[in-house]
Amino acid sequence: MKPLLLLSGCLALGVAGAAYAFGPSLPFIGGQAHAEAHSSPKAVALAHKTFIVQPPSPEAAREARAAEAEREKERAILLAAVEVREAARIRREAIENATAESVAHKRLPAYRSFQVDEPYIALTFDDGPNPSTTPRLLDILKERGVRATFFVLGSRAAQHPELLRRIAEEGHEIANHSWNHPQLPKLTVAAAEKQITDTDDAIFNATGQHAVYMRPPYGAMRGPLQDHLNKTLGISFIYWSIDPLDWKNRDPKLVHQRIVEQATPGAIVLAHDIHPTTVDAMPQVLDDLAAKGYRFGTLSQMVEMDKASNGKMATARAAKSAAAPAPVAQAPRAVARHQPVERAPQPAAAQRPASDLSPRTVTTTSIRPTPYAANRSANSALY
Ligand SMILES: [Zn+2]
Numbered sequence: 014m015k016p017l018l019l020l021s022g023c024l025a026l027g028v029a030g031a032a033y034a035f036g037p038s039l040p041f042i043g044g045q046a047h048a049e050a051h052s053s054p055k056a057v058a059l060a061h062k063t064f065i066v067q068p069p070s071p072e073a074a075r076e077a078r079a080a081e082a083e084r085e086k087e088r089a090i091l092l093a094a095v096e097v098r099e100a101a102r103i104r105r106e107a108i109e110n111a112t113a114e115s116v117a118h119k120r121l122p123a124y125r126s127f128q129v130d131e132p133y134i135a136l137t138f139d140d141g142p143n144p145s146t147t148p149r150l151l152d153i154l155k156e157r158g159v160r161a162t163f164f165v166l167g168s169r170a171a172q173h174p175e176l177l178r179r180i181a182e183e184g185h186e187i188a189n190h191s192w193n194h195p196q197l198p199k200l201t202v203a204a205a206e207k208q209i210t211d212t213d214d215a216i217f218n219a220t221g222q223h224a225v226y227m228r229p230p231y232g233a234m235r236g237p238l239q240d241h242l243n244k245t246l247g248i249s250f251i252y253w254s255i256d257p258l259d260w261k262n263r264d265p266k267l268v269h270q271r272i273v274e275q276a277t278p279g280a281i282v283l284a285h286d287i288h289p290t291t292v293d294a295m296p297q298v299l300d301d302l303a304a305k306g307y308r309f310g311t312l313s314q315m316v317e318m319d320k321a322s323n324g325k326m327a328t329a330r331a332a333k334s335a336a337a338p339a340p341v342a343q344a345p346r347a348v349a350r351h352q353p354v355e356r357a358p359q360p361a362a363a364q365r366p367a368s369d370l371s372p373r374t375v376t377t378t379s380i381r382p383t384p385y386a387a388n389r390s391a392n393s394a395l396y
Contacts, residue, residue, distance in 0.1 A: 119322040120225070122243045123250040124312075127279035128320040133310045134276060134302065136161040137253065138286035139190055139228065142169055142176040150292045155183055157299050159309045163286065164190035164228045164251075167212025174219035181220040186311035188226040189213055189248065196233040202241060209246055226251045226312050251312060253283035257294075260285055265294035273301050279315070 069077070127135070141147045142165055154161060163180050165187060170177050180187055191197065191208040200208070209227060216224050227248040239250055257271035268291055272282055284291050299309075316322055 120249045120316055121322050125252045126254040126281050127315045129279045129318045132278045132307050134307050135281045135312055135315045136309055137164055137281060138284050139164040141165055141286045142173050143287040144173055144176060146289055146292050147176055147286050150286045150295060151179060151183060153295050159299055160184050160311050162186040162188050162312045164188045166190050166194060167192035167215040170215040170219060177219035186313055187216055187224055189224040190228050191230050194230040196231055197229050198233055198235045198238055253281045255280050255282045259288055259291040263288060263290040265290050268294035269297050272298050276302055
């Protein structure tokens with residue numbers, strides 16, 4: 014009997030040892046072993062809870078994943094809505110600030126030229142930036158210390174932010190020429206606004222500056238639409254007084270001749286930096302105009318000098334305070350009929366406060382709407 018008893022004892026010890034050793038990986042047996050070790054009902058329940066963990070069924074796992082994906086989607090939608098609201102708030106604030114600043118900046122709804130005492134001309138270049146032509150033009154302007162205004166397309170600005178930064182850094186002004194050059198009056202009002210705001214976003218993303226001037230593609234505009242965009246987006250519209258038709262006649266000599274012959278103080282020259290022939294014409298254009306005594310200003314500089322802006326602002330203020338209908342203002346183009354000054358003018362810095370012509374002034378722009386409803390309605394008939 015003794016050997017049999019001994020064998021039974023060894024078997025019992027073996028089972029207990031195995032149960033102890035593999036307890037955690039053998040849930041049922043281990044659970045039992047621990048339950049026996051801790052005999053209270055609570056300990057038994059805990060032991061079962063600890064060790065008997067059923068893996069979720071494939072179906073339950075799928076449902077859990079789907080629910081999580083759904084929650085993720087809802088979070089993304091909420092986040093996007095917050096971003097849209099935030100963007101709208103920022104734009105609204107910019108326009109409200111602009112309204113407050115507009116009197117100080119004296120901008121009018123639209124310009125075709127400027128009324129200036131000194132022989133300044135505004136050179137404007139449309140449709141860029143173009144990496145194969147714009148840098149060469151920038152070199153030409155830089156060599157001569159000339160500042161100009163670039164009416165960029167948003168689609169191209171978004172592709173070449175480095176070019177936009179160079180334009181701004183070299184003291185030129187960047188203005189808005191729509192996203193992809195449509196005829197704005199043929200679009201819905203919302204689509205026309207989007208052409209402008211998307212372009213402004215591209216300009217802002219590249220340079221940290223907003224554009225305050227807009228030239229509608231082809232000069233195509235209707236008075237009511239211009240009034241609306243001026244009022245809601247705070248932009249002034251810029252047309253031109255000298256058109257060398259450089260897009261049509263790709264001939265540097267013709268382009269040069271047309272600009273130099275038509276030049277008058279306060280003129281706005283329309284050109285296109287995307288055409289190599291226009292860039293070819295520029296060195297001679299700049300040198301000949303400089304020889305005639307002309308100097309060059311960005312649009313912001315020209316507006317600062319513009320006597321028509323000051324006069325109209327005063328008129329509008331008077332009309333507003335008297336609660337009388339606004340008088341029809343004179344078009345700026347009616348005033349720039351001076352002959353070119355033959356002698357070379359004094360350095361600009363000596364004639365005007367240095368800050369007027371500093372690069373900081375040139376590039377520091379923000380959305381600032383044109384001021385007065387009275388002036389807007391008066392001018393809409395003129396442009
Ligand atoms: Zn254009």
